[in-house]
Amino acid sequence: MPDTSPVFVRDEMVPAxxxxxxxxxxxxxxRKNLFATPADTVLTIIGAAFxxxxxxxxxxxxxxxxxxxxxxxxACRIQGVGACxxxxxxxxxxxxxxxxxxxxxxxxQAGILNEILAQxxxxxxxxxxxxxxxxxxxxxxxxxxxxxxxxxxxxxxIVYVMLNGGMFGLSEVPTEQWGGLxxxxxxxLVGIVTSLPFGIVLALGxxxxxxxxxxxxxxxxxxxxxxxxxxVLFMASIMLPxxxxxxxxxxxxxxxxxxxxxxxxxxxxxxxRGGLQALPKGQYEAASALGxxxxxxxxxxxLPQALKHVIPGIVxxxxxxxxxxxxxxxxxxxxxLKTVQSANADANWAAPTQAMTGYIFAAMVFWIFCFSxxxxxxxxxxxLHTGHKR
Amino acid sequence: xxxxxxxxxxxxxxxxxxxxxxxxxxxxTITAVLLIAFVWFIANNTIHNLASQNKTTGFDFFWHTxxxxxxxxxxxxxxxxxxxxxxxxxxxxxxxxxxxGIVFATLLGFLVGIMRLSHNWIIxxxxxxxxxALRNVPLLLQLVFWYFAVLKSLPAVKNSLSVFDxxxxxxxxxxxxxxxxxxxxxxxxxGIVIAIVGIFVLRRWARARLEATGRRFPVLWTAIxxxxxxxxxxxxxxxxxxxxxxxxxxxxxxxxxxxxxxxxVALLLGLILYTxxxxxxxxxxxxxxxxxxxxxxxxxxGLKDGDRLRLVIIPQAMRVIVPPLTSQFLNLTKNSxxxxxxxxxxxxxxxMNTTLNQTGRALEVVFITMLVYxxxxxxxxxxxxxxxxxxxxxxR
Numbered sequence: 127m128p129d130t131s132p133v134f135v136r137d138e139m140v141p142a143x144x145x146x147x148x149x150x151x152x153x154x155x156x157r158k159n160l161f162a163t164p165a166d167t168v169l170t171i172i173g174a175a176f177x178x179x180x181x182x183x184x185x186x187x188x189x190x191x192x193x194x195x196x197x198x199x200x201a202c203r204i205q206g207v208g209a210c211x212x213x214x215x216x217x218x219x220x221x222x223x224x225x226x227x228x229x230x231x232x233x234x235q236a237g238i239l240n241e242i243l244a245q246x247x248x249x250x251x252x253x254x255x256x257x258x259x260x261x262x263x264x265x266x267x268x269x270x271x272x273x274x275x276x277x278x279x280x281x282x283x284i285v286y287v288m289l290n291g292g293m294f295g296l297s298e299v300p301t302e303q304w305g306g307l308x309x310x311x312x313x314x315l316v317g318i319v320t321s322l323p324f325g326i327v328l329a330l331g332x333x334x335x336x337x338x339x340x341x342x343x344x345x346x347x348x349x350x351x352x353x354x355x356x357x358v359l360f361m362a363s364i365m366l367p368x369x370x371x372x373x374x375x376x377x378x379x380x381x382x383x384x385x386x387x388x389x390x391x392x393x394x395x396x397x398x399r400g401g402l403q404a405l406p407k408g409q410y411e412a413a414s415a416l417g418x419x420x421x422x423x424x425x426x427x428x429l430p431q432a433l434k435h436v437i438p439g440i441v442x443x444x445x446x447x448x449x450x451x452x453x454x455x456x457x458x459x460x461x462x463l464k465t466v467q468s469a470n471a472d473a474n475w476a477a478p479t480q481a482m483t484g485y486i487f488a489a490m491v492f493w494i495f496c497f498s499x500x501x502x503x504x505x506x507x508x509x510l511h512t513g514h515k516r
Numbered sequence: 517x518x519x520x521x522x523x524x525x526x527x528x529x530x531x532x533x534x535x536x537x538x539x540x541x542x543x544x545t546i547t548a549v550l551l552i553a554f555v556w557f558i559a560n561n562t563i564h565n566l567a568s569q570n571k572t573t574g575f576d577f578f579w580h581t582x583x584x585x586x587x588x589x590x591x592x593x594x595x596x597x598x599x600x601x602x603x604x605x606x607x608x609x610x611x612x613x614x615x616x617g618i619v620f621a622t623l624l625g626f627l628v629g630i631m632r633l634s635h636n637w638i639i640x641x642x643x644x645x646x647x648x649a650l651r652n653v654p655l656l657l658q659l660v661f662w663y664f665a666v667l668k669s670l671p672a673v674k675n676s677l678s679v680f681d682x683x684x685x686x687x688x689x690x691x692x693x694x695x696x697x698x699x700x701x702x703x704x705x706x707g708i709v710i711a712i713v714g715i716f717v718l719r720r721w722a723r724a725r726l727e728a729t730g731r732r733f734p735v736l737w738t739a740i741x742x743x744x745x746x747x748x749x750x751x752x753x754x755x756x757x758x759x760x761x762x763x764x765x766x767x768x769x770x771x772x773x774x775x776x777x778x779x780x781v782a783l784l785l786g787l788i789l790y791t792x793x794x795x796x797x798x799x800x801x802x803x804x805x806x807x808x809x810x811x812x813x814x815x816x817x818g819l820k821d822g823d824r825l826r827l828v829i830i831p832q833a834m835r836v837i838v839p840p841l842t843s844q845f846l847n848l849t850k851n852s853x854x855x856x857x858x859x860x861x862x863x864x865x866x867x868m869n870t871t872l873n874q875t876g877r878a879l880e881v882v883f884i885t886m887l888v889y890x891x892x893x894x895x896x897x898x899x900x901x902x903x904x905x906x907x908x909x910x911x912r
Binding site: 158159160162166169170173174176177335336337338339342349351352353354355356357360361364365367368369370371372445449450451452453455456463467470478481482485486488489492493496497500 | 540561562565568635637648652653654656658660661664668669846850853854857864868869878879882886890893
């Protein structure tokens with residue numbers, strides 16, 4: 127006979143108890159991410175010591191002991207002060223516009239509005255550029271092709287007309303007087319606008335079945351990729367005048383732009399080639415089967431897919447290009463870095479931290495541009511990736 | 517249904533102008549003619565311009581006396597040396613910076629790349645902040661920052677920062693002890709070489725035995741032992757000596773020791789810290805590219821953690837790492853040319869700047885400089901291609 131005494135049978139679920147305190151919340155997170163093993167604990171202590179050493183020092187230098195006010199370098203010359211931000215603030219005009227002559231109607235008058243109006247030609251260019259590039263970067267805004275045409279073709283012309291002047295009643299400003307962030311952005315823009323089409327043509331040429339064209343493109347790409355940009359810039363600044371017919375004077379800024387364009391189109395070509403090679407052969411065959419000729423199949427079938435594949439690579443090349451614009455300071459063009467360097471020699475502001483503050487400011491400007499570009503590239507990568515996930 | 521007769525000849529014959537072969541030849545001829553015309557145009561202008569400026573051409577300037585000083589030269593050089601010697605000094609300095617930079621940037625890059633993958637939150641965050649902060653700032657800006665803002669604000673010679681009174685850092689550079697080898701030190705070097713050769717032989721033998729019998733041999737410990745014992749024996753047998761000459765403050769400057777000028781320190785610091793950020797991203801991507809299933813499979817086979825990394829993960833990661841690593845090495849070599857901005861006498865600074873300004877031989881100098889970089893690039897990529905073919909995936 128089986129034992130018939132009532133046994134305990136559970137007929138409802140026990141409510142889940144919370145995870146033990148040592149596995150959840152802050153403590154759990156710390157146990158998992160900071161103190162998982164003895165070795166981890168040692169690493170955490172070393173890392174924390176490093177952070178505790180560097181963060182207060184950085185804070186004191188950049189914010190805590192920094193000098194924010196003052197009309198000359200006196201406050202920055204006190205022993206032990208940090209960054210001299212008032213110096214950057216007072217020379218901001220120079221860092222952004224270089225020697226670009228301010229408009230006499232507003233120049234020298236107090237007030238932020240007058241300062242903006244005094245450089246209205248450059249500021250208007252900045253504003254137009256911003257208005258054109260923001261919708262270009264937001265994927266859901268329509269009229270992309272028209273917008274791109276405006277930004278990449280019309281906008282450079284506007285920049286030239288507005289800055290160079292000499293027409294529409296604007297006084298002429300020679301490129302020697304352009305400077306600062308303006309020039310850095312102009313070189314970056316021209317580099318981007320020229321290197322992409324040239325790069326596409328070179329990449330197509332490298333894939334060509336015609337041996338002469340293929341070899342030319344390979345030689346061009348490999349030559350520029352093998353030499354440093356600074357030698358290209360030296361070459362452009364010294365030899366371009368020699369190459370031109372006598373009497374033709376090539377503008378100094380133009381020489382640098384030619385160097386930057388030659389150099390970066392080779393890099394862009396390699397990025398585009400990656401995209402072309404990633405396309406399956408069937409796409410080329412399908413385009414031929416439709417009866418499209420070479421240029422039509424490239425324009426409508428191959429390039430749209432290939433370029434879409436390599437948008438992150440293209441943006442990375444843009445970032446490298448933008449950072450490389452600082453090299454033109456070596457051949458004597460007043461870009462952002464060069465204006466900072468020459469302002470650092472300003473005796474009015476001479477102070478122990480003057481040079482460091484100037485360079486940190488320039489580094490922050492470059493950092494903001496490059497970091498936003500790289501974030502944008504990651505955003506585009508994720509957006510484009512969805513189509514290929516199975 | 518009657519099969520339709522295809523008129524064979526007529527179908528394959530396209531109009532003369534539409535024939536792809538003819539068209540291809542036409543395009544190539546046009547390109548070649550345009551290129552030749554362009555080159556002729558430039559050459560013609562150049563000859564004309566040079567003639568009108570009364571400039572001579574040719575490479576004879578190489579044997580003229582340079583007449584300028586170079587503050588850091590590894591070979592004998594003074595202002596009475598020829599331009600060719602100056603050129604060699606520049607090339608050697610470029611090579612020096614490139615080799616030291618590549619070695620340390622690779623080490624730091626691998627370290628930071630592994631740190632970023634660490635499960636330890638604080639370690640991976642430190643690596644992330646370092647990478648994101650430095651790779652988005654132009655290298656040139658970093659170089660001038662290190663040189664003009666950091667090294668120039670170091671204490672003067674009198675108040676040098678020192679480590680145990682052996683290493684000194686001041687405005688004029690970094691001073692480290694210089695090894696002074698005694699007589700017959702070559703024996704110790706020979707001992708090291710013998711030990712290294714022995715280790716390679718031992719490794720091959722150990723691997724062969726492992727594959728044949730499955731028995732392991734402790735290669736690492738034997739190798740360390742060999743490296744220590746053989747040179748030590750050579751040391752005592754030959755009775756040589758090795759002392760370190762410490763830099764000493766005499767008058768207004770340090771005497772003795774090995775002096776690294778601030779330009780070199782700033783250049784190396786900038787190049788290493790900048791390139792290491794890119795290498796660390798490459799290493800991270802390479803390790804992440806190895807499928808997690810590989811780790812699980814290795815664990816299922818019962819491999820120890822070290823063996824799993826060494827035999828399964830790293831070989832597969834290297835395939836992804838090596839090609840972009842090559843281009844980073846090339847970038848570092850090319851970026852060493854930025855030395856011209858802080859006055860370190862590398863090839864561009866000595867040759868393309870000073871020599872060109874003094875001799876005015878623009879064409880020749882630019883041509884030779886580009887040729888040297890072209891050659892360096894080809895050598896580096898040839899070596900890395902050889903290494904890549906060793907680690908690349910061997911398919912059926």
